[in-house]
Amino acid sequence: MEFSKLIHERYSVRAYKPDPVEDEVLGRVLEAARLAPTAANRQPFRLVLIHTEGREEELKRIYKPDWFVQAPMVICACGVPAQGWVRRDDGKNYTEVDVAIVMDHLILAAAELGLGTCWIGAFDPQAARQVLGLPDDVEPIAFTPLGYPADEPKPKKRQALAELVRYERW
Numbered sequence: 001m002e003f004s005k006l007i008h009e010r011y012s013v014r015a016y017k018p019d020p021v022e023d024e025v026l027g028r029v030l031e032a033a034r035l036a037p038t039a040a041n042r043q044p045f046r047l048v049l050i051h052t053e054g055r056e057e058e059l060k061r062i063y064k065p066d067w068f069v070q071a072p073m074v075i076c077a078c079g080v081p082a083q084g085w086v087r088r089d090d091g092k093n094y095t096e097v098d099v100a101i102v103m104d105h106l107i108l109a110a111a112e113l114g115l116g117t118c119w120i121g122a123f124d125p126q127a128a129r130q131v132l133g134l135p136d137d138v139e140p141i142a143f144t145p146l147g148y149p150a151d152e153p154k155p156k157k158r159q160a161l162a163e164l165v166r167y168e169r170w
Helices: 003-009 023-034 095-112 125-132
Strands: 045-051 073-079 139-146
Touching: 003 095, 023 045, 023 095, 045 095, 073 095, 095 139, 125 139
Parallel strands: none
Antiparallel strands: 045 073, 073 139
């Protein structure tokens, strides 16, 4: 699919079919995430793939809406800050930026393949740590269900470019 069409058609899916995601399709989505650029190519991210069947109540401790566990799979994008590139001038660790880029590649690849996703940041990080058994040095950054959409996109509401873009200076 042409990129401009893809970014116009991608939307946050909040209803999923129970149909499994084929291994080959999942592999293409994960490969897109693996190829995402990261600062100094450190790749300070890990993806945790969770099959939802039989784990619905446990996963809803992380994020409560029913649609979160409708898809056959949920993915948690995690950061490993100790592996991230750090800007020398101010100590800014780029791990969260890198994980966001990885997640963006993942959701765009999923959309191109007919899958639905919904970027979720409003989850319970303590529950995520417990349910996923994350080590102390790994931080859950974002979640998304992954599956075939069972809803239709609504019109996108975005601010005008004039509100979002500055030229030369603020």
